[in-house]
Amino acid sequence: MIRQTKQRQAILEAVEGSHDHPTAAQVYDRVRRVLPGVGFATVYRNLGTLAEGGMIREIRVGEVTQYDRRTDRHDHAVCRRCGKLVDVMVPLPIEVLQAALEQSGFQVAGHHTEVFGLCSECR
Amino acid sequence: MIRQTKQRQAILEAVEGSHDHPTAAQVYDRVRRVLPGVGFATVYRNLGTLAEGGMIREIRVGEVTQYDRRTDRHDHAVCRRCGKLVDVMVPLPIEVLQAALEQSGFQVAGHHTEVFGLCSECR
């Protein structure tokens, strides 16, 4: 059974309280302010656990892994200059994907679109 | 100036001759059959150089980096079970992305959609 610990709770709160999309290292830093003795292994382990449990979402964009408090399906736009990640919902009906993959026999379960370009500050 | 070496040529041929999407380690293995003495640093360096030069394309999907002989814009479907990568073209007009990102002031330069599900063999 999944236990409630102060570390796990603090890690979840660190992600849920973020309006950006923190990396594991950033979550570690934020949690350390509340629980100075926390180990980074605990943070990594719990980010994985929480993502598996569907409480947070793990997004890999480019070479970095980031965590998102939003668990509903949505897409992301990445700034090529500063790396900033912006949430966006790209309207893409599943039928369009199914049609595109029809001949390959691929069964579509989900999708994620990454848009790249320049954010408002960098353009 | 970018020089023509037998290593670089073999690395390019290894990717261009692939119908799958090899990882750096797979390219290394393939090149070693032709040039047994090649170092993995040479492979990594050249995959980067070739990708920068637009001769091949680097794709990061999930936790693995793979190389694609196709340099034209297209999308990918990843099998959740076996990890197989299938090329696919998802019809997504740039105007749709621009409209979705209008309010954030993000300037769209490109996009890539990752579809996940099960390939024909795994479903």
Add this chain to the structure above:
DNA sequence: ATATATGCAAATAGTTTGCAAGGAG
């Protein structure tokens, strides 16, 4: 009580870098 979770340190995977020797132009 008992099994899960933590903190630490060491291990691992994938990739990058420094450097002397080699080879392309």
Add this chain to the structure above:
DNA sequence: CTCCTTGCAAACTATTTGCATATAT
């Protein structure tokens, strides 16, 4: 002949794992 490229080994980064101890249930 110059300077880019190679091969080797060491360095590095991000993440994972082993293990004894602590703690939630």
